[in-house]
Amino acid sequence: MVDEILVANKQRTTAESCCRYALLDDCSMPLDGAAFGESSKIRALRFTACGETELDGAAFSPAKSLRVLDLSECSIHKLPASIGVLKQLRDGPSSFDIDNLMKCIGTLSNLEHLDLSGNSCITRIPDGSLSKLRKLHTLDFSYCYDLHDISECIGTIDSLKVLYLKDGPVHNQPHINECVVLLPRFVVHAYDGESSSNLVLLQPTDPEELEITRLEHVKSTEEAHLINLIGKEALEELKLEWTRDAERFVDDKMLLEKLVPPSTLNELTIWGYGSVSFPAWLMDITYYLPNLVKLEMFDMPNFIVLPPLSQLPNLNWLVLRCLDSLEEWNTSYSSGEQHVIQRLQIDDCPKLKTLPPRAKFLEISKSDSLLLSWGEYTDAFTASSYTVDTTLHLQYSWVPMHQWTFLQHLPGLTSLEITRCLDLTGSREIILRLSSLKSLKLENQTNLPMWLGELTSLQELQISMVYMLKELPESMRLFSKLQSLGLALCGRITSLPHWLGELTSLKKLDIWSCRAITCLPGGIQQMTNLQELRIFDCPALQEWLEENEANLAHIKDKVIYIYNIDIPGLFLIGLGGVVPGLFLIAGLGGGPPALSLIAGLGGGVQALSLIAGLGVFLPALSIVVLPEVLVGLSGVFLLAPGLRIAECLTSNYGLQYFL
DSSP states (O other): OOOOEEEEOTTOOOOOSBOSEEEESOTTSOSOSGGGBSGGGOOEEEEOSOOOSBOOGGGTTTOTTOOEEEOTTSOOOBOOGGGGGOTTOOEEOSSSOHHHHHHHHTTOTTOOEEEOTTOTTOOOOOTTTTTTOTTOOEEEOTTOTTOOBOHHHHTTOTTOOEEEOOSOOOOBOOOOOTTOEEESEEEOOBOTTOSSBGGGGGTTOOOSEEEEEOGGGOOOHHHHHHTTGGGOTTOOEEEEEOOTTOOOSSOHHHHHHTOOOOTTOOEEEEESOOSSSOOHHHHTHHHHOTTOOEEEEEOOTTOOBOOOGGGOTTOOEEEEEOOTTOOBOOOOOOSSSOOOEEEEEEESOTTOOOOOSOEEEEEEESOHHHHHHGGGGTTTSOGGGOOSOEEEEEESOOSOGGGOGGGGGOTTEEEEEEESOSOOOOOHHHHHHHTTOSEEEEESOSSOOGGGGGOTTOSEEEEEOOTTOOSOOGGGGGOTTOOEEEEESOTTOOOOOGGGGGOTTOOEEEEESOTTOOOOOGGGGGOTTOOEEEEESOGGGHHHHHHTGGGGTTOSEEEEEOOOOSSTTOEEEBTTBOOGGGGGGGGGOOSSHHHHHHHGGGTTTGGGGGOBSOEEEOTTOOEEEEOGGGGGOBSOEEEOTTOOEEEETTGGGTOEEEO
């Protein structure tokens, strides 16, 4: 008998004499009628984009042979008790009312795969509710953000083989049989007295995403060969991670040689790899991984030569981070048009001197040799080969801007962002290369560069955390093409210049946390093209805005929000912009407000330890003591012009501060 597939809409106009698989969009209609033939023979049933919140028992109960019931695209909150008649069901629903389902689920004796992922309403699994599922081998709790402890329910399932726990706050990892595989993050363990690690448990699995950590615990290359990674055809994302400086049983290169992914892989991350070079399959990456879209290489201190990545036809995103010894890029490539990488990020690669020829978004951080030495490698990177429009983001450079020779090889540079670079003194040659810029962002600098007024082609300008800036330079009045202007956290600016009204092309004006500005320029009425005005946390502007509301009547889109903060000079911000909700935290401390707030982070404000990119702006602070609890923060910075003493106990964990 040929298995038929039924695809039916609410009118059930498509019919087959006998179907084994049904794709339906209405769970309120009974599963019978001529459209289905013998409904009792249906093996798999999927409801798509169904707006109903309850599932009618008649929609599936006639399918006595049903093995797969998929409700993942539905809004169903409650299942009927008749789900218990599906004695052969093996793959259970993923959208449901948990208490209702658990009353019925014990009768599904043949259930093999239960997917509970993405159910934010789940806070608990009733004790013993899964103990009767003697054939259950796969259980998925991914994205169950309110589920905190599953130890009790997991311990009662003797048949369980695979447990998915992705992006869920399960604080107490379940105490389960050592033969159960936790995915997608699999931790390799090496047990005393054993000849092998637990890596072999991955052999029967075929997940879409896999992260293998603590690879230094693998005891032999044969273990890596046995899991047959190349045969896992469903695998799309793979991360291989070693612990830096940890003792190994097997050389990293020899182990990686056996961990060849399938050719269908889309994303690959290699972290903590300790060998000098890659095995043959990675150096021939175009043949082995032709479908690779994203590649990340982190924390590889000894690695010196990259594979020919520019040959990868589908590579869109490349990240190189903390590659201490990397010096050269393999510039070999096949004949014909070179592939353009969409996003290239290079962070903390101090010896790297060359770049791939084409990228649309280029981010360089703490890699000064790259800025200085590109001029020595012009054969592979000629100006004619790099004509693609490029956005460049430079961070943490201690080299003076007039030495950034690599800018001469970016004729397609249209957008530039400079963050925390020490010296922006430019040369005539460098400034000429910037003359065609359309977008410029200057962030976390001491002051604006002298050459800013020469960029008369600018259409967008953002100035953020330039903390010594007292006024906008008059040279900016030549920006006749400027359409968007943003000012953020420039606490010394007291007013905007009168000539701002001459920027008649300006369509958007944003002012964020410039707390000393008391008024907008009178010429704002001349800015007839101004369509958007956004003002956040500028309390000194409040009186002027109330008195001059009529002067802003021509602006269609206005968002004005004044914060009432009792602690002057204290701001909490995120690296991507101001995070409004954080201002509410300012009143939590007592005594000396700024100091007590910082000290209080280790106590009642523990939620802040989860925030990445937290900044503290303290213009008049004398002493800062940061407790150990802040080690969970990523990208923390202090901006304190009046700082005299800074005791930063967490400086070894990436804390950065500017004095």
